[in-house]
Amino acid sequence: MIDASDVIVIGAGQSGLAAAHALRQAGRSPVVLEAGQEPVGSWPSYYDSLTLFSPARYSSLPGKPFPGDPDRYPHRDEVVDYLRRYAKNLDADIRTHHRVTALRRHGERFTVHVEDGTELTAAMVIAASGAFGQPHRPRLPGLDSFTGTVSHSAEYRAPASFAGQRVVVVGAANTAVQVGYELAKVATVTLATRKPITFAPQRPLGRDVHFWSIALGFDHLPIGHLLRNPPHTPVNDDGRYQRAIRARKPDQRRMFTHLDGDTVTWPDGTREHVDTILLATGYRPALSYLDPVERAHSRGISTSHPGLGYVGLEWQRSFASATLRGVGRDAHYVVRRLLDASSCLNLH
Secondary structure (H helix, E strand, C coil): CCEEEEEEEECCCCCHHHHHHHHHCCCCCCEEEEEEEECCHHHHHHCCEEEECCCCHHHHEEEEEECCCCCCEEEHHHHHHHHHHHHHCCCCCEEECEEEEEEEECCEEEEECCCCCCEECCCEEEEEECCCCCCCCCCCCCCHHHHHHHHHHHHCCCHHHHHHCEEEECCCCHHHHHHHHHHHHHHHHHHEHHHCCCCEECCHHHHCHHHHHHCHHHHCCCHHHHHCCCCCCEEEEHHHHHHHHHHHCCEEHHHHEEEECCECCCCCCCCCCCEEEEEECCCCCCCCCCHHHHCCCCCCCECCCCCCECCCCCCCCCCCCCCCCHHHHHHHHHHHHHHHHHHHHHHC
């Protein structure tokens, strides 16, 4: 069956919902395709203790403030509930259990192929499946033959099952430090990093760092498209993580040079048994339905296919592009650009 639509949005997490909101504000009627069972993105699959690094007042999608105390740091489950309510109040056709497998251009329209065999067509498509759908597993020396357990932070939920283990957490960003800190309460943990971990005070001069980012204009600067290699993001810290690392719970070392069986070799030549390697090495965009050649874009507008846009990619336009507080601005920009281009084409 082929279903003709006005605009198709792929993904119903924070990015897709923001795109759908921008389209509704522009008078369009989007069909939103979500692979999962409800429109909440990847949030339910994150670890149990996850809290946002930004206060509630800076963690909202357009048109609906995050409820409760605006200065608190919401828990994962609060974000899930927020997205669930946001989708419910959004006047859009959201179709769950619709995993997109391919996107093809035919003349002036796109055909979206869904896993169940459904095909939909539209003149405009926004790929909003997010930047956090595909766990990144870097190639590390000996990792493929490591006889202990190798997992990604995407699979991590709680520390109990790691009790008494020797664990190496690979990574230097917020997730690595937060998970390593939590695991160190029940296990012996090392943070293995290529570069030193850098920290940013959570509340400089008594105000959350996001207040200063917005007040100084950094949060809104559309400079992401200029950065081929985005800078390392410092870990937001109220002091607890640096104190823990100084106390070696967890400790921090430079990346191991090799893994042999269940043994890790550190740069100084020392070797020791390790039970688990936990990769807190981030994600890559969930865009497998697009040929890699077709993923080139400028500020979220495809450079190869008129009518194709993106929302939710890291550094797409700004520092906040892949965050709850930033996807709304990018969605508005992308929708406006796509509709302006469409109007110009229709005039000629």
